[in-house]
Amino acid sequence: MSRKEFTQISRVARELEQCMKCGFCAYVCPVYQEEKTEASLARGKNELVKLLVSGELEINRELADRLYKCTGCMTCTTNCPARAEIPRIVVAARADIAGEMGMRFPYGLIYRQVLAKRGVMGLALAVASRLQGVLMPRTSGTLRHMPDFVSAFGKGRRIPSVARKFLRRQVPEVTPAAGRRTLRVGYFSGCMNEFVSPEIGRRTIGLLARRGVEVVFPRAQGCCGAAVFLGAGDFETARKMADRNAAAFEGLDYVVTDCATCACALTEYAHFLADTPEREEAYARFSGKVRHVASFLVDVLGAADFRAPALLDGKKVTWHDPCHLNRHLGVREQPRRILESLDGVRYVEMPEADRCCGMGGQFNLLHYELSMKIAKRKSESIEAADADIVVTACPGCQLQLADSASRLDKPQRVMSLMDVIE
Amino acid sequence: MLKPEIIHRLQEIVGKDDVLSAREDLATYSYDGTTNWTGTPEVVVLPRTTEQISEIMKLATRHHIAVTPRGAGTNISGGSVPTRGGIVLCTVKMNRVLDINKTNLTAMVEPGVVLQDFNNMLAKENLFYPPDPQSFLGCTMGGTIAENSGGPLCVKYGVTKHYVLGLEVVLPSGYVMKVGGSTVKNRTGYDLVPLFTGSEGTLGVITRITLRLIPRPAARRTLMAIFDDMTLAGAVVSSILGAGIVPAKIEFVDNFVIRRIEEKMKIGLPVDAKTMLLIDVDGSEAAVESEAERILELLKEGGARIARRAKDETEAALYWKARSAGFAAIYSAARTVIAEDVTVPRDRLSEYIQRLDEISRKSGFPIVLIGHAGDGNIHPSVSTDSTDKEDLERLEDTLTAIFEMALELGGTLSGEHGIGLEKKRLLSRALDPMAIDAMRKIKAIFDPDNIMNPDKIWENA
Ligand SMILES: Cc1cc2nc3c(=O)[nH]c(=O)nc-3n(C[C@H](O)[C@H](O)[C@H](O)COP(=O)(O)OP(=O)(O)OC[C@H]3O[C@@H](n4cnc5c(N)ncnc54)[C@H](O)[C@@H]3O)c2cc1C
Ligand code: SF4
Ligand code: SF4
Numbered sequence: 001m002s003r004k005e006f007t008q009i010s011r012v013a014r015e016l017e018q019c020m021k022c023g024f025c026a027y028v029c030p031v032y033q034e035e036k037t038e039a040s041l042a043r044g045k046n047e048l049v050k051l052l053v054s055g056e057l058e059i060n061r062e063l064a065d066r067l068y069k070c071t072g073c074m075t076c077t078t079n080c081p082a083r084a085e086i087p088r089i090v091v092a093a094r095a096d097i098a099g100e101m102g103m104r105f106p107y108g109l110i111y112r113q114v115l116a117k118r119g120v121m122g123l124a125l126a127v128a129s130r131l132q133g134v135l136m137p138r139t140s141g142t143l144r145h146m147p148d149f150v151s152a153f154g155k156g157r158r159i160p161s162v163a164r165k166f167l168r169r170q171v172p173e174v175t176p177a178a179g180r181r182t183l184r185v186g187y188f189s190g191c192m193n194e195f196v197s198p199e200i201g202r203r204t205i206g207l208l209a210r211r212g213v214e215v216v217f218p219r220a221q222g223c224c225g226a227a228v229f230l231g232a233g234d235f236e237t238a239r240k241m242a243d244r245n246a247a248a249f250e251g252l253d254y255v256v257t258d259c260a261t262c263a264c265a266l267t268e269y270a271h272f273l274a275d276t277p278e279r280e281e282a283y284a285r286f287s288g289k290v291r292h293v294a295s296f297l298v299d300v301l302g303a304a305d306f307r308a309p310a311l312l313d314g315k316k317v318t319w320h321d322p323c324h325l326n327r328h329l330g331v332r333e334q335p336r337r338i339l340e341s342l343d344g345v346r347y348v349e350m351p352e353a354d355r356c357c358g359m360g361g362q363f364n365l366l367h368y369e370l371s372m373k374i375a376k377r378k379s380e381s382i383e384a385a386d387a388d389i390v391v392t393a394c395p396g397c398q399l400q401l402a403d404s405a406s407r408l409d410k411p412q413r414v415m416s417l418m419d420v421i422e
Numbered sequence: 423m424l425k426p427e428i429i430h431r432l433q434e435i436v437g438k439d440d441v442l443s444a445r446e447d448l449a450t451y452s453y454d455g456t457t458n459w460t461g462t463p464e465v466v467v468l469p470r471t472t473e474q475i476s477e478i479m480k481l482a483t484r485h486h487i488a489v490t491p492r493g494a495g496t497n498i499s500g501g502s503v504p505t506r507g508g509i510v511l512c513t514v515k516m517n518r519v520l521d522i523n524k525t526n527l528t529a530m531v532e533p534g535v536v537l538q539d540f541n542n543m544l545a546k547e548n549l550f551y552p553p554d555p556q557s558f559l560g561c562t563m564g565g566t567i568a569e570n571s572g573g574p575l576c577v578k579y580g581v582t583k584h585y586v587l588g589l590e591v592v593l594p595s596g597y598v599m600k601v602g603g604s605t606v607k608n609r610t611g612y613d614l615v616p617l618f619t620g621s622e623g624t625l626g627v628i629t630r631i632t633l634r635l636i637p638r639p640a641a642r643r644t645l646m647a648i649f650d651d652m653t654l655a656g657a658v659v660s661s662i663l664g665a666g667i668v669p670a671k672i673e674f675v676d677n678f679v680i681r682r683i684e685e686k687m688k689i690g691l692p693v694d695a696k697t698m699l700l701i702d703v704d705g706s707e708a709a710v711e712s713e714a715e716r717i718l719e720l721l722k723e724g725g726a727r728i729a730r731r732a733k734d735e736t737e738a739a740l741y742w743k744a745r746s747a748g749f750a751a752i753y754s755a756a757r758t759v760i761a762e763d764v765t766v767p768r769d770r771l772s773e774y775i776q777r778l779d780e781i782s783r784k785s786g787f788p789i790v791l792i793g794h795a796g797d798g799n800i801h802p803s804v805s806t807d808s809t810d811k812e813d814l815e816r817l818e819d820t821l822t823a824i825f826e827m828a829l830e831l832g833g834t835l836s837g838e839h840g841i842g843l844e845k846k847r848l849l850s851r852a853l854d855p856m857a858i859d860a861m862r863k864i865k866a867i868f869d870p871d872n873i874m875n876p877d878k879i880w881e882n883a
Pocket of ligand 2: 018019020025026043080081
């Protein structure tokens with residue numbers, strides 16, 4: 001296969017030369033820490049892509065498997081003395097692999113690995129049922145739809161039959177600001193809040209409105225596309241999603257979301273998906289307005305006082321940094337400030353709060369056991385903090401932490417940031 | 423290609439999951455920390471016990487298969503690059519700290535323990551293991567023993583070999599040999615511990631390590647000085663040592679590195695500075711305070727533009743983080759980067775720096791300086807983006823010129839990185855021929871079939 005066909009890799013060609021093989025990433029890469037093989041390490045993945053470009057390796061299952069063993073947590077880059085952006089190289093390579101092997105590859109793998117294996121599927125269902133009270137609306141009969149949810153995640157389409165009953169049916173298109181209107185923002189719900197936990201969306205919208213913000217819920221918005229382009233490397237489908245989202249939020253002051261992964265994906269449109277000057281411009285304008293709700297509250301609104309609902313009274317809470325929020329978007333202090341401001345709640349920092357939980361979207365589906373091993377270390381950190389509740393701001397992390405807690409029989413509850421502030 | 427029976431037997435020995443033979447895996451064990459040495463193994467094994475390693479070695483001996491031990495692959499001399507295919511034996515899954523003895527001040531570790539993990543465990547016990555190669559986030563204990571590594575702290579505390587009390591080594595025959603013990607004194611026959619320490623994986627596989635520890639010093643200060651002239655900085659190092667003070671570390675970073683670090687990490691270093699010296703003093707609170715005072719005076723007298731203490735632990739940590747990133751900063755700056763490892767007597771440092779400048783100007787290759795000024799081991803890194811054969815030959819000549827200059831100043835070829843593949847072409851000029859002959863004979867005793875990391879250290883072995 002000739003060089004010119006690696007469209008996406010060639011866009012990050014300069015990055016490929018950054019790694020100087022010092023091996024420091026071994027100390028931080030959550031996947032390497034479990035696997036201990038060179039191909040699971042950032043340095044090894046960089047080498048694999050280099051060899052692919054030079055023609056010494058070709059696109060095949062073996063190569064793809066190794067390049068999909070990355071949660072995209074960015075811990076390697078953050079700690080890399082050369083700041084090598086290997087996770088971006090991995091995403092680019094997945095796109096070129098998807099282009100060559102056809103869209104069937106990663107999705108096919110999901111079908112084989114997840115849906116075809118009753119065990120894994122059953123586990124997902126069991127977890128879902130246990131989580132019902134925490135994550136899922138009691139009334140919706142979610143269980144029935146879990147397979148759809150999982151498969152749809154893989155297909156990179158908006159979630160099918162489960163959809164439409166949820167958040168957009170519960171909130172108006174425009175929620176007016178209480179009191180004087182300071183800003184007009186669009187709320188980006190993300191699939192999880194839209195279909196699985198709409199009450200979180202309702203809380204976010206309500207909170208913003210009470211703080212003097214008019215909240216628009218554009219009906220035309222869709223999935224952020226994280227699983228599609230960052231996960232599966234299907235840039236073509238993702239472009240359609242990006243176009244749609246960028247158009248849906250035209251003319252608003254900000255785009256606010258309570259999902260860390262969505263916030264991250266939305267800000268990455270220009271970098272990965274812009275293939276024409278028009279898209280470049282539209283995506284950059286859109287991305288510039290995207291804020292995670294924690295950052296919007298603290299940085300844009302300057303809010304410093306938050307109240308906790310009564311059920312948190314006297315509880316000890318700790319914070320898990322979603323990779324997409326912390327390393328990708330640089331939002332670290334804001335959620336901590338929010339939690340520390342809560343009266344009657346004690347905030348404790350857990351060790352390695354910023355360590356990846358092992359979810360990584362598709363990573364969890366493709367490598368479930370490995371993902372759970374990474375999560376175990378997170379569970380140990382949570383336990384060390386001796387907290388009653390672990391709070392985070394990413395539905396993916398939340399699922400993972402809850403899944404891991406139930407597998408390991410841990411008592412800690414997992415809650416969304418939006419669950420704990422009013 | 424190795425015969426399928428061999429792969430099968432390896433799988434029997436260590437289990438299927440710990441044998442890698444896919445092309446995509448083998449490719450990732452073809453390099454180490456160098457930019458220019460590669461070689462692909464035929465199989466990679468990741469054993470978990472000494473017994474498994476013994477079985478692997480027996481198999482390799484029986485079938486004459488080359489074995490290249492590997493820790494984290496961070497060395498910068500080509501040491502863990504397989505040159506004859508064969509087996510890469512990677513120790514990262516043997517990573518238990520077996521014992522920390524607070525009263526005998528010793529520890530026993532497996533070879534795959536990562537240095538930083540070991541340090542973290544010792545810190546909890548208020549203990550201290552000084553050898554500190556700046557690759558501590560990656561390198562394994564086995565690798566540091568095999569390379570006899572040292573770092574900034576060796577000015578005051580010495581290098582790895584000063585801390586190794588005992589070793590368990592699997593010889594090519596599969597025999598598991600124990601040398602040394604767990605006592606600080608040991609005068610029982612020839613001392614084989616320092617022979618295996620620094621043997622670069624050419625004599626056997628180190629499987630268990632007993633180390634001497636010391637109590638953690640009570641206090642520490644970090645000083646930072648900026649110079650507008652590199653040779654002045656070199657001279658100051660000699661004057662500090664001449665004043666009877668032995669700081670824990672004296673590190674040297676040149677303008678190029680300062681700029682690269684600043685570009686990547688943005689920690690507020692003056693980007694116009696010609697040199698930054700980072701100095702640590704440690705010991706009792708009182709001693710540390712008076713030494714720091716005295717060094718600051720000497721730095722100012724010696725012509726430092728800025729000389730001050732880090733205001734707190736956080737600032738100190740930032741400086742040292744920048745220092746450990748320094749090498750990486752150099753390595754990623756050009757296509758081919760050779761970090762030389764020559765070491766000169768400490769009273770010749772400013773002359774050394776001046777001569778390097780001359781060599782750089784004459785050859786046209788930029789030479790970047792970073793390293794351990796306190797022990798005369800400031801690494802000159804020579805780099806080029808050219809892939810032109812003639813340029814690369816000229817680069818090699820430049821390295822030779824640096825080496826010859828260092829020898830003239832009474833120095834040596836390698837301070838800490840080892841010979842590996844990178845420096846073997848110069849070895850015969852750095853050593854007495856009789857010494858080389860003795861070393862080769864020692865190699866033949868332990869490794870008669872020459873399967874243990876062949877092609878390393880010796881030319882045409
Ligand atoms: C950024 C950077 C900074 C560095 N700074 C320093 C420094 O300050 N000081 C310094 O001394 N070095 C330094 N090094 C070099 C390197 O880190 C050290 O040589 C380190 O000790 C190598 O450890 P490793 O686990 O990576 O071993 P590897 O690189 O995997 O192997 C090194 C050698 O040891 C052999 N080996 C490994 N394990 C065993 C075993 N169990 N038994 C027998 N042989 C074995 C290998 O065959 C090879 O010859 C630096 C390297 C980098 C990339
Ligand atoms: S990715 Fe960065 S940390 Fe990892 S080996 Fe490469 S340069 Fe070192
Ligand atoms: S992004 Fe995370 S999982 Fe992927 S290579 Fe880097 S540290 Fe490892």
